[in-house]
Amino acid sequence: MVELLIFLFLGLSFGSFANVLIYRIPKEISIIIPSSFCPNCKNKIKFYDNIPVLSYLFLKGRCRYCGEKISLRYPLVEILSAIIFVVPYLYFGISLKTLEAISIMYFLMIMAFIDFDTHYVYDILLFPSLYFGFLIAFFSKHLLSSIIFSFLGFLFGILIRWGGNKIFKKEALGEGDPYVFALMGIYIRGFDFLFVFFLSFLIGSIFGIIILLFKKEKYLPLLPFLFSGVFIYNIIPFRWSFFIY
Numbered sequence: 001m002v003e004l005l006i007f008l009f010l011g012l013s014f015g016s017f018a019n020v021l022i023y024r025i026p027k028e029i030s031i032i033i034p035s036s037f038c039p040n041c042k043n044k045i046k047f048y049d050n051i052p053v054l055s056y057l058f059l060k061g062r063c064r065y066c067g068e069k070i071s072l073r074y075p076l077v078e079i080l081s082a083i084i085f086v087v088p089y090l091y092f093g094i095s096l097k098t099l100e101a102i103s104i105m106y107f108l109m110i111m112a113f114i115d116f117d118t119h120y121v122y123d124i125l126l127f128p129s130l131y132f133g134f135l136i137a138f139f140s141k142h143l144l145s146s147i148i149f150s151f152l153g154f155l156f157g158i159l160i161r162w163g164g165n166k167i168f169k170k171e172a173l174g175e176g177d178p179y180v181f182a183l184m185g186i187y188i189r190g191f192d193f194l195f196v197f198f199l200s201f202l203i204g205s206i207f208g209i210i211i212l213l214f215k216k217e218k219y220l221p222l223l224p225f226l227f228s229g230v231f232i233y234n235i236i237p238f239r240w241s242f243f244i245y
């Protein structure tokens with residue numbers, strides 16, 4: 001029970017940090033300094049107004065100083081992050097498997113929100129998460145299969161990108177997307193890899209059609225769908241594991 005609460009606390013805190021990264025990385029603001037501030041009135045947010053989820057409820061979703069609405073996304077990211085931390089712990093306890101599941105979901109969540117906002121995948125997130133993935137793979141003793149599937153993922157991404165350009169004469173994938181496929185390949189291997197892709201593309205096509213019909217958006221960010229696929233794969237009450245190393 002104490003462990004569970006620790007994971008919950010970690011999830012909420014990392015969620016709060018994820019909000020900082022999602023907001024600051026595209027704006028190139030330092031992650032550490034300044035401390036949290038209201039994007040509208042720039043007033044510093046006191047620590048007691050910065051408690052994940054609870055502060056949002058206490059303040060009724062408004063800034064204490066200027067009354068500007070706080071985006072519902074902040075508590076949402078914190079709750080998502082709490083789920084990302086707690087559920088793998090419930091499945092695998094304190095283990096490398098838990099760390100793997102948490103890190104792929106956490107990294108992809110941040111990248112997905114940033115992709116949604118800016119249509120960019122930032123190296124400052126991508127490369128540390130790739131290195132971290134290989135490091136865990138090494139300690140989990142499946143480094144070789146991670147390298148293979150990471151490479152296959154990258155190749156798959158390059159092929160889709162190339163095919164999209166050749167056949168449809170338009171950008172099917174962004175420049176950074178094949179690297180994200182590579183990242184997913186480190187963590188999710190074998191048939192599971194195909195399964196997660198299928199799931200992501202299924203979600204993507206359903207939402208894609210709806211969005212294209214109603215919003216006339218030309219570009220659809222891919223990462224939110226990849227994140228959804230990876231999230232569902234890791235969270236569902238039983239995990240598909242067709243191919244275990």
Ligand SMILES: [Zn+2]
Pocket residue numbers: 038039040041042043063064065066067068
């Ligand atoms: Zn304010």
